[in-house]
Amino acid sequence: MNTLKGRDLLSLADLSAEEMRDLLDLAAQMKAGRTNPRCEKVLGLLFSKASTRTRVSFSVAMYQLGGQVIDLNPNVTQVSRGEPLVDTARVLDRYLDVAAIRTFLQADLETFASYAQIPVINALSDWEHPCQALADLLTMQECFGQLPGLTLTYVGDGNNVAHSLMLGCALTGVNIRVATPPKFEPDAKLLEQAKALAGGRSEVTVTHDPVEAARGSHALYTDVWASMGQESEADDRGPIFQPYQLNDDLLAKADSSAIVLHCLPAHRGEEITDEAIEGSQSRVWDQAENRMHAQKALLARVLGAV
């Protein structure tokens, strides 16, 4: 039974472990061409921040399902002229079948969703990036066959990408170790939420020691040191984050089968070296491709196409 029809995905914690497994399996089936759901529906993309992968992968996923996409951003709507979000949500709800929103405040996503009946998908907020974590876990599942028992190490900023990875790993039985500089840890409440979701099946660890975190791990993952909206902090953050760079020395501490992941866009020479992202253990291009497969499965489920 499809339990996701009509549902929002504002946080990965909106999914049960079973729903998460189902989405990853459906994405793998669709990628292999074994299932080909169709739906003539309309997706609206409401993006207040830049995007390459999310915008294009959502669009192509929707086209491949037989649907249409309207690329909305605040500059081309009345939002930039001050139309309230709650009014925009109620009106777009009458036209669209599903909305993917990229914004700053998680609270804005929640407000939009509470005023719209259609499924609302978080396409990145300052709090979470759930669609990214779906693709990341799909990539690990492809590389290692199954997820439970694997260990993923995330080094860098305890940001939106780290938050969704923590929840996603907890839901799928993957041990996650997050290594950040002091004062840049993931949110304490989210850590508790991830531990509760893991329910003792896997470990959720936050540390300041990147080397210990990387030891024996199956995937090393990093993201930019200054996220969108934090550009003014980039210079100050550089030296603080340098010990958390994903490079060949750190990779040597991981399991010999370990893969290198990055959500992209990457800043070579900062959070990741050219050698690590271009090296034989890198899976970042498969990971980027998997954004499309994971989101196509998600769209198919929330639209009730399969």
Ligand code: CP
């Ligand atoms: N990883 C990711 O979300 O990329 P974009 O910002 O290009 O969408």
Ligand code: NVA
């Ligand atoms: N943490 C980054 C992710 C970009 C895909 C940001 O929010 O800018």
